[in-house]
Amino acid sequence: MQVKKMKFRIKQVSQKLDLPVSTIRYWQQEFTEFVTPERTNGGQRRYDDKDIEVFERIKELVYHKKQSIGQTKELLGTNGRPEEWIDWSDQTILLTGGTGSFGKHFCRQMLERHNPKVIRIYSRDELKQHEMRIEFKDDPRLRFFIGDVRDGKRLQRAMEGATMAVHAAAMKQVPACEYNPFEAVKTNVHGAQNVIDAAIDTGVRKVIALSTDKAVNPVNLYGATKLCSDKLFTQGNAYAGKKGTRFACVRYGNVIGSRGSVIPLFLQQKESGTITITDDRMTRFWITLDEAVELVIKAFYYMEGGEIFVPRIPSMRITDLARAIAPDCKVEIIGIRPGEKLHEALTGEDEGRNTISYKGMYVILPNMSWWERENYQDGEKLPENFVYTSDTNDAWLGVDELHRIVYGEEKSAAKKTRVKAVV
Numbered sequence: 001m002q003v004k005k006m007k008f009r010i011k012q013v014s015q016k017l018d019l020p021v022s023t024i025r026y027w028q029q030e031f032t033e034f035v036t037p038e039r040t041n042g043g044q045r046r047y048d049d050k051d052i053e054v055f056e057r058i059k060e061l062v063y064h065k066k067q068s069i070g071q072t073k074e075l076l077g078t079n080g081r082p083e084e085w086i087d088w089s090d091q092t093i094l095l096t097g098g099t100g101s102f103g104k105h106f107c108r109q110m111l112e113r114h115n116p117k118v119i120r121i122y123s124r125d126e127l128k129q130h131e132m133r134i135e136f137k138d139d140p141r142l143r144f145f146i147g148d149v150r151d152g153k154r155l156q157r158a159m160e161g162a163t164m165a166v167h168a169a170a171m172k173q174v175p176a177c178e179y180n181p182f183e184a185v186k187t188n189v190h191g192a193q194n195v196i197d198a199a200i201d202t203g204v205r206k207v208i209a210l211s212t213d214k215a216v217n218p219v220n221l222y223g224a225t226k227l228c229s230d231k232l233f234t235q236g237n238a239y240a241g242k243k244g245t246r247f248a249c250v251r252y253g254n255v256i257g258s259r260g261s262v263i264p265l266f267l268q269q270k271e272s273g274t275i276t277i278t279d280d281r282m283t284r285f286w287i288t289l290d291e292a293v294e295l296v297i298k299a300f301y302y303m304e305g306g307e308i309f310v311p312r313i314p315s316m317r318i319t320d321l322a323r324a325i326a327p328d329c330k331v332e333i334i335g336i337r338p339g340e341k342l343h344e345a346l347t348g349e350d351e352g353r354n355t356i357s358y359k360g361m362y363v364i365l366p367n368m369s370w371w372e373r374e375n376y377q378d379g380e381k382l383p384e385n386f387v388y389t390s391d392t393n394d395a396w397l398g399v400d401e402l403h404r405i406v407y408g409e410e411k412s413a414a415k416k417t418r419v420k421a422v423v
């Protein structure tokens, strides 16, 4: 005799899970790949035991493991290999450059969503740390360490007892690196080596370093030092020996609105009535801080050691950004500057043959004899000459989207209403 499957209405599901119907509805929308109820003739959803099991797992991940919706999707996608979970409430994270644009956003996201045991901020300037402490309302999960990445001994002391590390500290202004090359090398190259040494010596489990598109075929010293840093981190695994510390990088392009980026510059220039652009053909990759943080967390899950994780992100034309910020301003073309490229690349020609498409990212795998491709069996191999560049990207941000990003939803909507009224 065939056993008839039980079917439940959404209200019954909510009672079984002890959650409001609205939460079940929201999860239904977010997890359509995983929850697949039948529809009655009248179009109503009917859930079976399998759907309830998936909801229970979502509840466990979101409520108890404090995973974001994005990460929960990822974890469900791995068919529940629990060894890939990171229980952040058990982790002490050492974060170099914790007071910078990325660092602060990383802390905000981690504290709100993942509840880590402790995040140790490591940076030089006491004022920035003081301001951050106030901004984060003295959150007891944040600890502040004054230190320079050039100082290996201090770094080692700060890393004692940490289980994870994120290396975000860097000199990142192209002109400052050009003008002070010894300093750029000390911070970005020697600093990277110190982070690797300290992580291995103190038995940190996993380390993610932040790279940049400027490290691909570098034309300036900033890019060249970050390329060295990438090489040190991807090869750092070979130095770990029995300690087993694992190192990987994430690499992305311009962060929307970060300190020293073009948006604050254009906003300032807008006041004068003239915006300066170096070349009107120029394109750039764009990523939000949210996406950058998600990428780092994702990399912690998947990394085996030696990879460079590259997100799939949109490009924009610099002229579109100028139009979005200041449509009425005069645009002055001032010519490309030394150390500047027309277009950026996130993977280089030589990296193409080791790059795979995996879980919505490109992953540049290490080309080393010691490396075994365990996690990436279902990654899609890319053509030998694959490159990912800002001018050949298939995703673009237009003027309207850029306007929304810079000014927010409300102002964009107001602008549209004003235009309509004038018409």
Ligand SMILES: NC(=O)c1ccc[n+]([C@@H]2O[C@H](COP(=O)([O-])OP(=O)(O)OC[C@H]3O[C@@H](n4cnc5c(N)ncnc54)[C@H](OP(=O)(O)O)[C@@H]3O)[C@@H](O)[C@H]2O)c1
Pocket: 096, 097, 098, 099, 100, 101, 102, 103, 122, 123, 124, 125, 126, 128, 147, 148, 149, 150, 167, 168, 169, 170, 171, 172, 187, 191, 210, 211, 212, 213, 226, 252, 253, 254, 255, 256, 258, 259, 261
């Ligand atoms: N912003 C972007 O568009 C972008 C794009 C791609 C990649 N990245 C990479 O992302 C990382 C973070 O960038 P960000 O935008 O957050 O930079 P940021 O806002 O300039 O912050 C840099 C952080 O590093 C610290 N720092 C600098 N030199 C240090 C040193 N010698 N020792 C210890 N700490 C030091 C700074 O604090 P103190 O000055 O107090 O030490 C600050 O906390 C960098 O590695 C950068 O290369 C950035």
